Amino acid sequence: MIATFGRAGEQWDVLEPARDGFLERAMGYDGYVISGSPMSVVDDADSLLVSNLLALIRRVSDEAGSPLIGLCFGSQAIAAALGGRVARNPSGRFKLGVDALRWDPVAVELLGAALAQAPSVLVQSHGECVAALPPGSVLLASSQTIPHEVFLVQGRILGIQGHPEVDRQFLKDKFMAYHRALFDDEQWAHVEQEASQPLSPDAVIALGRRLLDEGALAPAAVPTLTETT
Template identity: 30%
Template sequence: MRIGVLIAGLTAEKLTPEWGQYDRFFATLLERSGEPFSVRGWRVVEGEFPEGPEAADGWIISGSKHGVYEDHAFIPPLKAFIRDAAAARAPMIGVCFGHQIMAEALGGRAVKSDKGWGLGLHEYESLARPGWMAETPERLSLPAVHQDQVVELPPGATRLATSPFCENAMLAYGDPERPWAISIQPHPEFTAPFARELIALRRGDAFPEDVADRALAGLDAPGPAHDGAWAARWFRDFLFMHKK
C-alpha cells in the first residue's frame, strides 16, 4: 500500500543525520505494525505537492513548527489538497500540525492555546474504541510537542481521545467504525530518545526552560510506557480498511 507523507515541517538540521525527516519517522512507525507499506514524502512546506489525492493510496500529514493560522505560502494549497482528498474519500491521517490543519480545512478551528506548551509524555483517555482500535487501553501515554490546539470540531468529526491539557486529542471523521480520516494531536511516531534530543536542543529557545526540564524528567520517570505500538496498529487497521 502506497502511503504519501505531506511534510509540513522539517527536522532540525542537527537532528537530521540520525533521525531523518517525517517520511522516515512514519515509515518506521508503520513497520512496527507488521505490514508492508511503501512510503514517499512530499515537502509541502517547501512547495512540493503531489499531483492529487490519487498519487498515493493513503496520506499522512505531518507536524510542523508553524501554526495553521500563520501566513505561509504552503498553507492554502495544503488546505485545498485536504479538501480534495476529503471529497475523494482518500484516507488521511493528521498528526499534530496535521491534526490541526485537517480540522481547519474541514470546518473546525485551531488556535494557539493559553495553556502554553504541551511537552514530553502526556497521558490520554480513550473515549471511544471502535473496531480498528480494538483492545486499545483506556489510558495511553504519547509524546506531545505543541502549543496549538483544535478548539472547534469540524462537522462530522467525533472525539476519540482526550486529556485535561488537550480536550480534542484524537478525532475520527465520518462513522467512527469506518472513518475516512483520523487525526491525533500527540506524536506516536516520536521515540523517547528523539523526543529527549528535540526538547534538549530547543530548551531555552522555543521551549521555556522550566517546561523543558519537567518534560525531560517525565521521559525518564516510571509510569505508563510510550504507546506508539498501539498507534502503529491503529494506523495499519485504518489504512487497510480502505485498501483497494
C-alpha cells in the same frame, strides 16, 4: 513515520507541499500521512505550504476517498481545512513532554477493550491545538492538556495531536533541544521529568495502521459531533 505506519512491500513517497504542482502530484495515492511541522496553520495560513496542504485535505475529503492521517500539525491542518478551529493551547503555554490519553467509549469498539484500557502515552510538542472539531467529527480521545487528542472525520480522516512515531530519545535530542528557550528552569525540570516517563503508543499506532490497511474505520454506532464556537 514511515517505519511506524508502513507495511513491508509498500511504496511510500515523500512530497513537499511548499512546491508548485504539489496538488497534482499528490492526487491518486491509496493513503496519506501528514507529519508534524514547526509551522502554524494559523500564523502561516497564507504560506504556500499551509494553503497547499489544506487544499489537499479538502480534495481527499471531497473527491479521493482515500484514508488520511494527520499528526500534530497535520491534525490541526485537518481541523482547519474541514471547518474546525485551531487555537493556542488552553493553558497558553507550549506543551512539551508526554500526555496520557483518555479514550472515549466509542474508541473501545475500534481498538478493542485490551488496547483501549491499556495506558496510551504519547510524546507532545505543540503550542496550538484543535480547539473545535470539524462538523460531523467523532472524538476518540482527550487528555488533561487538550480536549481533542484523537478524532475521526468521515470515518477515514484521522487526526492525532500527539506523536506516536516519536520515541523518548528523539524527544530529548530533537524536540527538547529545539524548544529549550521557551522554558524557565522550573518549567524545564518538569519537561525533563515527563520525558523520562515510559511511552505507550501501541493503541494509536494500531488505529492508524488499521485505517491505512482498511481504508476506513467504521464502528457499528458512532455518535457524530458538531461543535459551534
